[in-house]
Amino acid sequence: xxxxxxxxxxxxxAPALEATPFEPRRGLTVGALGALALILVLTxxxxxxxxxxxxxxxxxxxxxxxxxxxxxxxxxxxxxxxPRPGRVDxxxxxxxxxxxxxxxxxTSLGAVLVVLAIDAPWDLRSAFxxxxxxxxxxxxxxxxxxxxxxxxxxxxxxxxxxGGASRLLGRRVRRALVVGTEVTLGLSMIELxxxxxxxxxxxxxxxxxxxxxxxxxxxxxxxxxxxxxxGLAFALGRRGPRERRFHAAEARTTRQRTVVLVAALAAAxxxxxxxxxxxNELLVNVGIFLLMALGLNVVIGYAxxxxxxSIAFFAVGAYGMAVLTSPTSPTFAPALSWWVALPxxxxxxxxxxxxxxxxxxxxxxxxxxxxxxxFSEIIRLLFLSDWLGPYFGAAxxxxxxxxxxxxxxxxxxxxxxxxxxxTIVFVLxxxxxxxxxxxxxxxxxxxALREDESTAQAMGIDTQQSKLLxxxxxxxxxxxxxxxxxxxxxxxxxxxxxxxxxxxxLVVVIVGGMGHIPGVIVGAVVLIGILGGPRQPGLxxxxxxxxxxxxxxxxxxxxxxxxEGLVPSVRRTRELHAEEFSQDAWFDRKGxxxxxxxxxxxxxx
Amino acid sequence: xxxxxxxPARRSRQRRFTAVDVILWAIRIGAVLIIGFGxxxxxxxxxxxxxxxxxxxxxxxxxxLAQGAMYGLIALGYSMVYGVLGFINFAHGEVFMAxxxxxxxxxxxxxRGGLWERNILLALAILIAVSVTVSTLMAVVIxxxxxxxxxxxxxxxxxxxxxxxxxxxxxxxxxxxxxxxRSYPALPGALGGRVSILGVPIEATKLIVIVVAxxxxxxxxxxxxxxxxxxxxRAVAEDKEIAALMGxxxxxxxxxxxxxxxxxxxxxxALYGLLFRGIVFYTGFLPGIKAFTSAVLGGIxxxxxxxxxxxxxxxxxxxxxxxxxxxxxxxxxxxxxDVVAFSALVLMLIFRPSGxxxxxxxxxxxx
Numbered sequence: 001x002x003x004x005x006x007x008x009x010x011x012x013x014a015p016a017l018e019a020t021p022f023e024p025r026r027g028l029t030v031g032a033l034g035a036l037a038l039i040l041v042l043t044x045x046x047x048x049x050x051x052x053x054x055x056x057x058x059x060x061x062x063x064x065x066x067x068x069x070x071x072x073x074x075x076x077x078x079x080x081x082x083p084r085p086g087r088v089d090x091x092x093x094x095x096x097x098x099x100x101x102x103x104x105x106x107t108s109l110g111a112v113l114v115v116l117a118i119d120a121p122w123d124l125r126s127a128f129x130x131x132x133x134x135x136x137x138x139x140x141x142x143x144x145x146x147x148x149x150x151x152x153x154x155x156x157x158x159x160x161x162x163g164g165a166s167r168l169l170g171r172r173v174r175r176a177l178v179v180g181t182e183v184t185l186g187l188s189m190i191e192l193x194x195x196x197x198x199x200x201x202x203x204x205x206x207x208x209x210x211x212x213x214x215x216x217x218x219x220x221x222x223x224x225x226x227x228x229x230x231g232l233a234f235a236l237g238r239r240g241p242r243e244r245r246f247h248a249a250e251a252r253t254t255r256q257r258t259v260v261l262v263a264a265l266a267a268a269x270x271x272x273x274x275x276x277x278x279x280n281e282l283l284v285n286v287g288i289f290l291l292m293a294l295g296l297n298v299v300i301g302y303a304x305x306x307x308x309x310s311i312a313f314f315a316v317g318a319y320g321m322a323v324l325t326s327p328t329s330p331t332f333a334p335a336l337s338w339w340v341a342l343p344x345x346x347x348x349x350x351x352x353x354x355x356x357x358x359x360x361x362x363x364x365x366x367x368x369x370x371x372x373x374x375f376s377e378i379i380r381l382l383f384l385s386d387w388l389g390p391y392f393g394a395a396x397x398x399x400x401x402x403x404x405x406x407x408x409x410x411x412x413x414x415x416x417x418x419x420x421x422x423t424i425v426f427v428l429x430x431x432x433x434x435x436x437x438x439x440x441x442x443x444x445x446x447x448a449l450r451e452d453e454s455t456a457q458a459m460g461i462d463t464q465q466s467k468l469l470x471x472x473x474x475x476x477x478x479x480x481x482x483x484x485x486x487x488x489x490x491x492x493x494x495x496x497x498x499x500x501x502x503x504x505x506l507v508v509v510i511v512g513g514m515g516h517i518p519g520v521i522v523g524a525v526v527l528i529g530i531l532g533g534p535r536q537p538g539l540x541x542x543x544x545x546x547x548x549x550x551x552x553x554x555x556x557x558x559x560x561x562x563x564e565g566l567v568p569s570v571r572r573t574r575e576l577h578a579e580e581f582s583q584d585a586w587f588d589r590k591g592x593x594x595x596x597x598x599x600x601x602x603x604x605x
Numbered sequence: 606x607x608x609x610x611x612x613p614a615r616r617s618r619q620r621r622f623t624a625v626d627v628i629l630w631a632i633r634i635g636a637v638l639i640i641g642f643g644x645x646x647x648x649x650x651x652x653x654x655x656x657x658x659x660x661x662x663x664x665x666x667x668x669x670l671a672q673g674a675m676y677g678l679i680a681l682g683y684s685m686v687y688g689v690l691g692f693i694n695f696a697h698g699e700v701f702m703a704x705x706x707x708x709x710x711x712x713x714x715x716x717r718g719g720l721w722e723r724n725i726l727l728a729l730a731i732l733i734a735v736s737v738t739v740s741t742l743m744a745v746v747i748x749x750x751x752x753x754x755x756x757x758x759x760x761x762x763x764x765x766x767x768x769x770x771x772x773x774x775x776x777x778x779x780x781x782x783x784x785x786x787r788s789y790p791a792l793p794g795a796l797g798g799r800v801s802i803l804g805v806p807i808e809a810t811k812l813i814v815i816v817v818a819x820x821x822x823x824x825x826x827x828x829x830x831x832x833x834x835x836x837x838x839r840a841v842a843e844d845k846e847i848a849a850l851m852g853x854x855x856x857x858x859x860x861x862x863x864x865x866x867x868x869x870x871x872x873x874x875a876l877y878g879l880l881f882r883g884i885v886f887y888t889g890f891l892p893g894i895k896a897f898t899s900a901v902l903g904g905i906x907x908x909x910x911x912x913x914x915x916x917x918x919x920x921x922x923x924x925x926x927x928x929x930x931x932x933x934x935x936x937x938x939x940x941x942x943d944v945v946a947f948s949a950l951v952l953m954l955i956f957r958p959s960g961x962x963x964x965x966x967x968x969x970x971x972x
């Protein structure tokens with residue numbers, strides 16, 4: 001009976017109730033992985049960079065938050081038991097918490113290694129520039145290794161125990177606690193936004209009571225907020241998370257939708273007036289990248305094609321606008337006004353969408369991804385080349401792009417508020433277009449294509465036309481972003497359009513929820529607004545160079561744990577979690593567990 | 606075999622001639638015209654005694670061969686993983702970079718210890734061993750942490766995950782080792798100059814690169830074709846289910862595939878350091894994409910194809926810009942080297958996705 005395949009057949013017998021085994025080895029393994037993570041966070045300089053950023057003043061800073069996160073993950077992972085077929089486990093929590101504690105302790109040892117490495121007689125710093133004396137001071141002060149107990153071990157052990165013990169709690173309580181923590185942390189990060197907003201409506205005192213300027217939230221309000229948010233989440237969260245996500249969207253009535261929509265609209269129109277320069281600037285970035293993300297969402301979320309070259313359309317939009325409006329454009333400089341140039345730019349991008357889309361739509365999904373990536377790099381390299389330099393200015397790019405003339409004023413980067421308003425207008429247009437398309441005949445065709453291309457074709461859907469249309473629409477929406485970007489920044493040069501941007505936009509769409517407009521908006525606000533865009537800093541500037549690391553980690557996490565995103569579309573969730581999801585045309589890989597396919601394939605081979 | 610994968614596209618083409626076909630034909634004709642006119646111009650220039658000299662062309666060919674050998678080594682990892690698991694392991698370029706970057710520290714230590722000057726052959730062996738170890742470990746860890754759980758997931762999910770892995774590794778390395786370019790030491794003594802092979806002077810570094818790559822490829826060829834594990838890898842690539850029924854440990858075999866691919870990338874990493882010297886955290890991206898192009902050129906899943914594809918792409922990239930674009934009178938063509946490579950990728954995937962020598966992927970991976 002020693003088969004090599006994993007057991008997939010559920011046993012017929014009734015499952016036996018059994019206490020979970022005591023697995024200290026599991027603690028050691030998880031702890032070792034945690035130690036590696038800790039060493040990474042310490043040695044790549046993240047911890048030291050994050051330390052000065054206070055979240056809860058005097059209690060919690062960003063560096064310690066990173067430690068807590070590691071501890072929490074390690075602790076909860078260590079307490080998880082592998083499912084044993086045929087048995088229903090009775091959780092044996094106290095023993096599991098011991099395992100979590102063990103894992104946390106092993107994790108903390110990672111810091112000992114780091115300190116030893118700093119003290120080592122060899123010159124490790126030439127290889128690892130961040131193994132600095134400052135890191136040592138931050139970890140242990142002037143003392144020996146004992147200092148690690150308070151700086152590293154205490155938060156990690158605490159979080160590990162909490163992570164292990166969290167299994168004691170019911171799902172509803174756990175969920176509420178998570179929401180409470182998220183809300184508190186979120187509010188602790190947006191001090192600047194709160195300062196602008198409250199200061200401008202005469203509530204500066206409230207801001208002063210709750211936040212410390214240029215820092216985090218005060219401890220008492222933090223506790224209060226945590227309590228309120230947790231309580232509310234507990235009271236409202238009747239059903240479990242997954243079912244709720246499944247049903248909430250369907251249950252929402254038209255009236256509820258209208259209320260939400262009107263509220264969002266009002267907020268979008270009123271709030272910028274109360275924000276200061278920095279916040280508005282951040283929001284302009286969010287808006288511009290959101291336009292790109294909405295464009296990508298049409299291609300990847302609706303039509304199910306993984307486009308890794310979305311930056312190409314953005315670049316065409318930005319360069320088109322630059323050439324047409326800048327008086328200093330090298331060869332061809334008609335110096336049109338922004339509004340006259342816009343339709344031309346949109347037309348050019350649509351053409352680019354057509355030209356890039358046409359050759360790729362016949363390819364299988366992964367090849368399509370690589371070809372679009374290739375196209376976007378070709379376009380960037382051509383803009384960069386001396387060959388086309390006489391038209392696009394090569395590496396120097398095109399400068400002095402004028403702002404957007406709206407009659408009474410000219411909008412450009414120096415006026416973030418005006419820029420934000422016009423960006424919002426375009427975002428609204430993009431959202432409206434996306435929504436209308438999604439509910440239209442072609443939207444249904446896209447959904448059908450995504451789920452099963454052959455069937456869609458059999459039902460009379462013109463697959464070529466539908467896919468091309470997705471590319472063209474996606475290109476147009478992205479070109480809005482590009483056109484605004486050119487007017488805002490005033491300069492375009494090739495390195496603003498690197499592959500990096502396409503990937504970041506992909507992360508935004510995936511984190512938010514593919515094919516779901518609210519999700520994409522949330523993704524853009526959270527990621528671009530707080531972490532920052534490819535070159536643009538976000539609200540927490542401390543993330544700086546580490547944001548790309550975090551983007552990568554987030555992408556991996558989402559793909560492994562929640563491919564449907566944080567604010568998922570109901571349909572997409574079903575597609576990704578349905579049993580027959582292997583038949584999904586977007587993900588056209590046939591799982592080996594479908595026996596019939598193995599049989600039919602034999603004929604071809 | 607290849608006909609089945611292209612069938613849907615062909616069927617629709619028979620039905621009617623759509624706008625898409627017009628664009629496809631325009632791209633085909635455009636590519637042929639560009640290549641044709643470029644070649645014509647270059648040959649004309651050469652006969653008229655203008656343009657690069659014969660020696661310059663020869664050096665370009667040698668450089669292209671050396672670079673191509675490296676691409677071939679990296680391409681093996683893409684090709685084998687695609688053959689076995691059916692997805693593009695975007696992070697493979699990072700596996701290569703990791704080996705190369707850590708290899709630098711080994712080389713640096715050996716320079717300081719004096720071994721580099723004293724016994725360069727031993728030093729090179731140690732360098733390659735270090736680089737191979739790091740890359741192999743890296744590839745295996747990535748498989749374990751990121752891909753194993755996605756074995757049954759739809760094809761694009763592991764692809765997107767691998768993009769995340771690639772990002773994560775790149776920026777971990779930038780944090781860990783800094784953003785400065787690390788420069789490999791030059792080969793000592795006579796090896797720093799040129800040696801004469803059959804009367805043709807060739808840079809010794811490039812010769813070493815080509816020789817080591819050939820040895821590695823022969824080793825891999827032997828491993829895949831003659832050993833038990835190699836047979837298991839081919840069986841799993843053909844059909845996981847049947848392989849499992851035949852008593853092959855599929856999990857172990859997949860790990861071996863990643864390990865072997867990683868090892869080859871490690872060899873390439875060390876060679877890259879010797880050839881181009883400068884290594885930094887984002888070095889893996891371009892060679893990675895180009896190696897993937899090589900894998901596609903040779904037919905994905907096809908091991909000798911990947912090697913041949915690498916050499917072809919290296920030659921094409923070395924000679925192509927000057928030969929084709931230079932013939933068209935385009936200035937500073939070397940800037941467009943990457944454009945040529947990406948165009949090769951795009952054209953190949955669009956017009957002949959099964960590669961020059963035919964793809965070999967398992968029945969379940971053929972969409």
